[in-house]
Amino acid sequence: MSAHVPERVRREDERLARERQKIARDGPKLKGAKLEARLERTWSRPRGIIGWLATVDHKEIGRRYIVTALLFLALGGVLALAMRVQLAQPDSALISPQRYNELFTMHGSTMMFLFAVPVMEGVAVFIIPLMLGTRSTAFPRLNAFSYFMYLFGGLLLWGAFLLNIGPDIGWFAYTPLSGPQFSPGKRADIWAQMITFTEVSALAAAVVLVCTILKTRAPGMTLARMPLFAWAMLVVAVMIIFSMPAVALASSMLISDRLIGTNFYNAYEHGDALLWQHLFWFFGHPEVYIIFLPATGFVSVITETFCRRPVFAYPIVVLALISTGILAFGLWVHHMFATGLPRVGYSFYTSASMTVAIPTALQIFCWLATMWDGRPRFQVPMLYVVGFIVTFVIGGLSGVIIASVPLDLQLHDTYFIVAHFHYVLIGGAVFPLLGILTYWYPKITGRMMNETLGKIGFWMIFLGFQLTFFPMHLAGLLGMPRRVYTYPAGVGLELPNLLSSIGAFVVAAAVVLFVINGLFSLYRGAVAPSNPWGASTLEWAAASPPRPYNFAHIPVVESRTPLWDAEGELPVVTGLRVDEKEILLTTVVAATPDLREPVPGASLWPLIAAIAVGVLFVSSIFSPWAVVFGAIPAAIATAAWFWPKELKRHPEPVIS
Amino acid sequence: MTVGGRASVVPLALAASACSYQHYQSTFGNAATEARQFNILFVIFLVICAIMYLAVIAFLVASIARRRRAGEANTVEEGRHHESNPLMRTALISWGAVVGSGLVALAIASFIADRSMASAAANEKLSITVTGNQWWWDVQYNAGDNSKMVRTANEIHLPVGVPVRIYLKSNDVIHSFWVPSLAGKQDLIPGRDTDITVVPRKVGIYRGQCAEFCGAEHAKMALVVDVDSYRDFIKWWQHQLQPAPAPATPLAKAGYAFVTSRNCSVCHAIAGTPASGTVGPDLTHFASRRTIAAGAMPMSEGNLYGWVEDPQSIKPGSKMPTIGLEPNELHAVVAYLETLK
Numbered sequence: 001m002s003a004h005v006p007e008r009v010r011r012e013d014e015r016l017a018r019e020r021q022k023i024a025r026d027g028p029k030l031k032g033a034k035l036e037a038r039l040e041r042t043w044s045r046p047r048g049i050i051g052w053l054a055t056v057d058h059k060e061i062g063r064r065y066i067v068t069a070l071l072f073l074a075l076g077g078v079l080a081l082a083m084r085v086q087l088a089q090p091d092s093a094l095i096s097p098q099r100y101n102e103l104f105t106m107h108g109s110t111m112m113f114l115f116a117v118p119v120m121e122g123v124a125v126f127i128i129p130l131m132l133g134t135r136s137t138a139f140p141r142l143n144a145f146s147y148f149m150y151l152f153g154g155l156l157l158w159g160a161f162l163l164n165i166g167p168d169i170g171w172f173a174y175t176p177l178s179g180p181q182f183s184p185g186k187r188a189d190i191w192a193q194m195i196t197f198t199e200v201s202a203l204a205a206a207v208v209l210v211c212t213i214l215k216t217r218a219p220g221m222t223l224a225r226m227p228l229f230a231w232a233m234l235v236v237a238v239m240i241i242f243s244m245p246a247v248a249l250a251s252s253m254l255i256s257d258r259l260i261g262t263n264f265y266n267a268y269e270h271g272d273a274l275l276w277q278h279l280f281w282f283f284g285h286p287e288v289y290i291i292f293l294p295a296t297g298f299v300s301v302i303t304e305t306f307c308r309r310p311v312f313a314y315p316i317v318v319l320a321l322i323s324t325g326i327l328a329f330g331l332w333v334h335h336m337f338a339t340g341l342p343r344v345g346y347s348f349y350t351s352a353s354m355t356v357a358i359p360t361a362l363q364i365f366c367w368l369a370t371m372w373d374g375r376p377r378f379q380v381p382m383l384y385v386v387g388f389i390v391t392f393v394i395g396g397l398s399g400v401i402i403a404s405v406p407l408d409l410q411l412h413d414t415y416f417i418v419a420h421f422h423y424v425l426i427g428g429a430v431f432p433l434l435g436i437l438t439y440w441y442p443k444i445t446g447r448m449m450n451e452t453l454g455k456i457g458f459w460m461i462f463l464g465f466q467l468t469f470f471p472m473h474l475a476g477l478l479g480m481p482r483r484v485y486t487y488p489a490g491v492g493l494e495l496p497n498l499l500s501s502i503g504a505f506v507v508a509a510a511v512v513l514f515v516i517n518g519l520f521s522l523y524r525g526a527v528a529p530s531n532p533w534g535a536s537t538l539e540w541a542a543a544s545p546p547r548p549y550n551f552a553h554i555p556v557v558e559s560r561t562p563l564w565d566a567e568g569e570l571p572v573v574t575g576l577r578v579d580e581k582e583i584l585l586t587t588v589v590a591a592t593p594d595l596r597e598p599v600p601g602a603s604l605w606p607l608i609a610a611i612a613v614g615v616l617f618v619s620s621i622f623s624p625w626a627v628v629f630g631a632i633p634a635a636i637a638t639a640a641w642f643w644p645k646e647l648k649r650h651p652e653p654v655i656s
Numbered sequence: 657m658t659v660g661g662r663a664s665v666v667p668l669a670l671a672a673s674a675c676s677y678q679h680y681q682s683t684f685g686n687a688a689t690e691a692r693q694f695n696i697l698f699v700i701f702l703v704i705c706a707i708m709y710l711a712v713i714a715f716l717v718a719s720i721a722r723r724r725r726a727g728e729a730n731t732v733e734e735g736r737h738h739e740s741n742p743l744m745r746t747a748l749i750s751w752g753a754v755v756g757s758g759l760v761a762l763a764i765a766s767f768i769a770d771r772s773m774a775s776a777a778a779n780e781k782l783s784i785t786v787t788g789n790q791w792w793w794d795v796q797y798n799a800g801d802n803s804k805m806v807r808t809a810n811e812i813h814l815p816v817g818v819p820v821r822i823y824l825k826s827n828d829v830i831h832s833f834w835v836p837s838l839a840g841k842q843d844l845i846p847g848r849d850t851d852i853t854v855v856p857r858k859v860g861i862y863r864g865q866c867a868e869f870c871g872a873e874h875a876k877m878a879l880v881v882d883v884d885s886y887r888d889f890i891k892w893w894q895h896q897l898q899p900a901p902a903p904a905t906p907l908a909k910a911g912y913a914f915v916t917s918r919n920c921s922v923c924h925a926i927a928g929t930p931a932s933g934t935v936g937p938d939l940t941h942f943a944s945r946r947t948i949a950a951g952a953m954p955m956s957e958g959n960l961y962g963w964v965e966d967p968q969s970i971k972p973g974s975k976m977p978t979i980g981l982e983p984n985e986l987h988a989v990v991a992y993l994e995t996l997k
Contacts, residue, residue: 097872097972170869176846177829177871182790267847273830274845313748338832338868339843340824340850343774347767354759361755362748364712369744371719378720386716393712397705400759404766406773407701409840410683410694413832413867479681479836481867484875488951491681491863 026553027574035552038578043135043548045602054602056140057548058129061147063444065122066437068147069115072154074511076110079103081508084468088501090489100485101168102187106161108171109191112287113198114154116429120294121146121205123433124233127440128209130539130546131227133218133555135583136599138211141606141641146204148610153197156618160190167191170483172284173254175265175276180258189258189621195251196617199244206240209233216583217591218538219573220557225591227537227560228304228311231318232297235325236290242329243286250279260624274339281332288424289328293321295429296363298436299385303367305439305535306382307374310561312366320359320366327356337408346405353403360396364389379533380454384435387462388427395423398473413483415496416476422469434461434514441521442528446545449525453517457510464506471496471503536561541570554584557591605641612637681863685837687883689855690773694840697769704758711754780821780853784812788824788831788844790870790975791877792937792950797893798823806896807925809937810950813882814856815889824850829871835864835881843868856883863951872973878951899928900940900996910984911992919979920989926996936976942996949974960990 026035045051045060055061083103086095095103129137137143160166167187169178178188213234217226226234253264254276263269265276300311311317333341333349367389376382398420402408411417434457441449475496480487487493531540540563542550553572559565573593576582581599586592616630686692787794797806814820824833826844833852834841837860842852866877884892903912912929915921921931927940937950946955952971953959962969965986967976981989 097875101869101872101874168872174830174869177869182829182871267845273847312744316748338841339845340848343770347770350766351763354763357759358752358756361708362752365715365748365751368712368715368719369748372715372722373741373744375724376720386720389712389716393709397709400705400762401698401701404697404701404762404769406694406697406766406769406840409842410691410698410836412841413834413869477683479683479863479865481834481865483869484865486875488878 023577024579025575026578030578031552035578036547036549039549039552040547042578042581045548050604051602053607054144054604056136056144056600056602056606058125058137058140058143059444059546059548061140061143062122062124062126064147065118065125065150066444068151068154069119069122070515072110072114073119074515075158076107076115077508077511079107079110081504083107084501084504086485087487087497089498090487090494092486095485097485098168101170101483102161102166104483105167105170105191106157109157109167109194110154111425112171112291113194114150114157116291116425117198117202117287118150119433120233120236120291120429121202121209123298123436123440124209124229124294125205126444127539128212128230128233129216130443130542130550131230131537132213132216132221133538133541133551133557134212134216135550135554136216136581137208138216139208141600141603142204143208144603145606145610146201146208148607149197149204149613150201152610152614153194153201156197156614157190157194160187165190167194172280173276174280175254175257175273176267178254178276179265180261181266183258186621189255192251192255192258193617193621195247196255197614199248199251200613202240203244206237206244209237210241213237214588215585215594217586218555218557219584219586219591219593221586221591223589223591224315225557225560228300228314228317228321229294229297231321232293232300235321236293239286239290239293239325239328243283243290246279247283250276250283253279255620259620274336277336277339278332281335282329285332285335286325286328288421289324291425291429293324295388295432296321298432298439299367299388301535301537302381302385302432302435302439303370304561305533306379306385307370307376308534309370309374310536312369312373314560316362317366320363323359324356327352327359331356334403334408337405338412343405350403350405354400357396357400364393380449380451380458381435381439381533383455383458384431384438387458388431388435391423391427391431391462391465395420395425395427398423411476413481414476415472415480415482418482419469419472419476422465422472426465426469431461434458437518439533440539441518441525442532442544443539443542444545445522445525446528447521447525448528448532449521450517453513453520457513457517460513461507461510464503464510466503468500468503468507471499475500531563536564538562538570603641605637609634609637609641680861681836681865683836685862687856687858687860687862688838689857690839690853691837692857693769693773697765700765701762704762708755708758780819782815782818782820783823784820785823785825786812786833786844788826788828788833788866788870790828791866791873791971793833793877793879794827794937795879797896804897806893807927807938808896808941808945810878810947811880811882811945813884813889813892814854815886816856816859816883818886819853819855821851821853824852830868831866831870831877832868833864834867835862835879837862838864838881838883841867859883859885861946865951873971876950876952876971878947880946880951882946895944896941900926903992903995905991907988907991908995909992911988911990914985914989915992919977923976939993939996943994944997949976957990957994960993961986964989964993 024030024038045055045057082095086092086100125137125143165186167190169183169188169191173188173191176182213230256262257264263271265271265273267273300317304311330352331349334353337346402411402417402420438449438454475493478492480493528544530542530544538555541555553574554576556571556573562570576584576596581601583597583599584593585595585597587594612633616626616634619626619630683694686695783798785796785798793810795808795812799805824842824844826846831844832841833844838856839852839854842850844850860883862881864879864881866874870877903909916929916931921933923933923936924939925932925934947953948955948959948963949971953963965981966978967974968978
C-alpha cells in the first residue's frame with residue numbers, strides 16, 4: 001500500500017470511523033432493560049393485520065406451521081374415522097366405493113404432505129434458532145414464503161375435496177391409473193399440483209434450515225457440540241433437497257402427460273408405467289425418514305432432559321442419523337418387489353433395507369443406555385419416549401420382515417403393511433411429536449400444559465393405538481388387501497376390523513384431549529419460567545415465550561450441554577448492532593465468529609409472491625398457457641422481493 | 657326355470673358356504689409349495705424379531721426399574737458424563753454385533769427361500785395367461801394346439817401337484833395377482849410381461865383378490881382358484897372345451913336371441929354362438945362358475961337376476977351398464993345364462 005492517501009479519502013474514512021462509534025451495539029455500555037427495550041423496538045414487526053401477514057419472525061412462522069399442520073392432522077384423522085366406520089363390519093354400504101377411494105387418498109396425502117413433514121419443519125423453524133443461540137433463521141423471507149406455499153397447497157387439496165373434485169387415485173398416484181386415460185377430470189391434477197406446492201415449500205424450508213444450522217450457531221457451538229435435534233434436522237433438510245426433485249420431476253411429467261399429452265408413463269407410446277414408481281419411491285422412501293429422523297431428535301432431546309444425563313454415545317447417534325439419511329436413498333425398490341424386476345437384483349434392496357435397521361438399533365440402544373445410566377423422571381414427554389420405544393421397535397421389526405422378498409410378496413399391499421407403517425409413523429413420529437409439543441409448549445406459549453390431562457391422554461393414545469393397529473397385522477395375514485372399501489364376511493376379517501375401528505375412536509378421543517389440554521393451558525396453565533424442565537440447551541436460556549430478538553446477548557457455548565455446565569450466567573459475545581436487525585454468522589465447523597449479517601425486515605412480498613406462484617400452479621391445472629402468463633406476476637413479485645437495497649454508503653461494510 | 661337349474665343352486669350355495677372355512681383367503685393357507693415356504697420363513701423371522709424385541713423391552717424395563725441412590729434424583733452430576741464408561745461401550749458394540757449378525761442370518765434365510773421358490777416351479781407343466789381388466793380377470797389356458805385352448809374368467813382350475821406358470825398381462829391399469837393360500841403376489845403391468853409360478857399341494861377352493869389399487873371397484877376384483885385332483889381337472893378341461901349348449905326351452909331360446917343379437921354380445925363372447933365381444937368376461941360356461949362379477953356375489957339364480965338387472969347397484973362403477981331390461985327380457989336372459997354350464 002502506498003503511504004500516500006488522498007486527503008479526501010482520508011477525511012471520509014475518519015468521518016466513517018466517527019459514525020461507527022455512534023452505532024448502538026450491545027455490550028457493557030448497553031445492557032439490561034435498556035438494551036432489551038432497544039432490541040424490542042428493532043426486532044418487533046409492524047402491528048396490525050399487515051404486520052401479521054408480513055412477519056418474518058421465525059417464531060411466528062413456526063407457530064403457524066405447527067397450528068396449521070395440527071389442523072390438517074385433525075382433518076386427516078376425521079377421514080380415518082370415516083374409513084374405520086365403513087370397515088367396522090363386512091359388506092358395509094355406508095360409503096360408496098368412489099367416496100371411499102377419495103377418503104383414503106385424502107387421508108394419506110394429508111397426513112404425509114400436509115401434516116407429518118410440515119409439522120417437523122414448523123417445530124424446527126420455531127426452535128432451531130433458539131437452540132442454536134441466534135436471533136433469526138437464515139433467509140427469513142424465504143421462510144415466510146415457504147409457509148404460505150404450504151398453506152395454499154393444503155387449501156387447494158381440501159377446497160377441491162369439499163367441492164367434490166378431490167383426488168381418488170391414492171396418495172401414491174400410480175400411473176397409468178392416474179394418467180389421462182383412466183382418470184379423466186381434474187381430480188388427479190389437483191393431487192399433482194398439491195404436490196408441487198408442498199415440494200416448493202419443503203425445499204424452501206430445507207434451504208432455510210441447512211443455512212441456519214450451518215451458519216448461525218452461537219460462537220463455540222462446534223458441529224461436535226450441536227444439539228442432536230439440530231443434527232437430525234440438518235440431515236433431514238439435506239435429504240429433502242436430494243429427494244424432492246425426484247417427485248417434482250415425477251409429478252411434472254404426470255401433469256404434462258395429462259395436460260399436453262406427453263406420454264412419459266404411457267406404455268403403449270414407448271413410455272413406462274413403472275417409471276413413475278421408481279421416481280415416486282426414490283422420493284417416497286426418504287420421505288419416511290424425513291418424518292422419522294426429526295422424531296429421533298425429539299427423543300434425544302427429551303431423554304437427555306428427563307434422564308438428567310447427556311445422551312449416551314453422542315457420536316454414534318450422529319453417525320446413525322447420517323447413515324440412515326444416506327441408506328434411505330438405497331431402499332426405494334422394496335416398495336416394488338411385486339413388479340417383476342429381476343429377482344437377484346431385489347436381494348440388494350433386501351440387504352439395504354435390513355441394514356438401515358442397524359443405525360436405528362444403535363440409536364435405540366443409546367437412548368436406553370441414557371435411561372439406564374441417568375435418573376429418569378416420568379413426566380408426560382418422557383412417557384411418550386417410553387411409548388415410542390415400545391411401539392416403534394415393533395414397527396421397525398415388522399419392517400425387517402417385509403424387507404425379505406419372499407415375505408413381502410405375501411404381505412405387500414395388505415393390512416400388514418398398514419399396521420407396519422402406522423407403527424413406524426405414529427409410534428415412531430407422532431408419539432415423540434406429542435411428547436415434544438408438551439415439552440416445548442412452555443417455550444412456545446409461556447405456560448405449562450396440564451400434567452394430569454397429559455398423562456391420561458398418553459395412556460389413551462398408547463393403548464388405543466395398539467388396539468387400532470395391532471389387529472391389522474392379523475387382518476393382513478388373513479388376506480385383507482389395502483385400499484379396499486369393503487371385505488367379504490366369513491373369511492375371518494370381522495373381529496380384527498371391529499377392534500381396529502373401536503381403537504380408532506379411542507385414539508381420536510386422546511387427540512381431542514390433547515387439543516383440549518393445549519387450549520385450556522393456553523389460558524389457565526401454570527406460568528412457565530424460562531427453564532421449567534431444567535434442560536441443558538440454549539432455547540431454555542431465552543424467555544418463555546421468547547422476545548422477538550430471542551437473546552439480549554448472543555451466548556457463547558463451551559460444551560454440549562451449556563445450561564448444565566455454565567457456572568452462573570452464560571458467557572456472551574457482544575457488539576451486534578441493536579439499531580438494525582443483525583445476527584452473527586459463525587464458521588461451519590468450528591463456529592468461530594465470522595460475519596455480522598443484516599436480517600431483512602417484515603415484508604409482504606413473500607406473501608404476494610406465494611399468491612402469484614399459487615395462481616400459476618392452480619390455473620395450470622386448466623391450461624398450459626397459464627404457465628406462460630402466470631409467470632409474469634410471479635416474476636414481478638419475486639423481482640420486487642429481491643429489489644436491491646438503496647446504495648447509500650454505510651458507515652461500515654455490510655454484506656447484503 | 658328348470659328343475660336341474662334349481663337343484664344345481666344348492667351344491668353351489670354349499671360350496672360357497674364351505675368357502676368360509678378358515679384358510680379360504682389367508683397366508684396361513686399352506687396350499688402350495690410357495691405358501692409353505694412363506695410360512696417357514698415367516699416363523700424364522702418372527703422368532704428372531706421377537707427375541708430382538710424382548711431384548712429391547714428387557715433393557716427398557718431394567719432402566720426404569722433400576723434402583724438409584726436415594727436423594728439424588730433430578731440432579732445433573734457435574735462432569736460425570738464426560739467420562740466414558742467402558743462397560744457400556746462394550747455393551748453398545750456387542751449390541752451392534754448381535755443385531756448385525758441377526759440381520760445377516762435373516763438376509764441369508766430370505767435369499768435361500770427366494771432361490772428355492774424360484775427353482776421349485778421352474779419346469780412348469782401347465783401355462784395360463786391371466787389378463788387384468790377393470791375389474792375382472794380374463795383367464796386363458798395356453799396349449800400348443802389352439803383347439804385345446806380354454807378361455808374363462810374370474811376362476812382358475814389347477815391340478816394338484818403340477819407346476820403351473822401363470823403369465824400376467826394387463827389391459828388397462830396395474831393390478832396385482834394374489835391368491836394368499838397359494839403364493840405371494842405379482843403385479844400385472846400394462847406394457848410389461850410378468851409371470852408367477854405355483855405348485856399347488858392341497859385340493860381345495862381358494863379365494864384371491866387384486867392387491868394393487870386399480871380404481872373404483874378394486875375391492876371387488878376377486879377370483880376363485882379351484883385346486884382339483886388331476887382327474888377332475890382334466891374332466892373340467894374337457895368340459896370347458898365344449899361350446900355352449902344350444903338352448904332347449906322357449907324361454908332360454910328367447911334369452912339366446914336377446915343375448916346374441918342385442919347389447920350383451922357387444923362385450924361378451926359365448927363359444928358356439930355369434931356372441932364374440934372381447935371387452936367383458938367370456939360367458940361360455942358362465943353358470944358353472946362359483947361367483948358372479950369377479951367374486952362380487954356367489955353364483956345363484958337370485959343373484960343372477962340382481963346382477964343382470966342392475967349391475968351398477970351391486971358393483972358401482974363397473975363397466976357393465978344397467979341397460980333397463982323389460983321383465984320378460986330379464987327372465988329370458990337369466991334362463992339362458994343358467995344353461996351355460
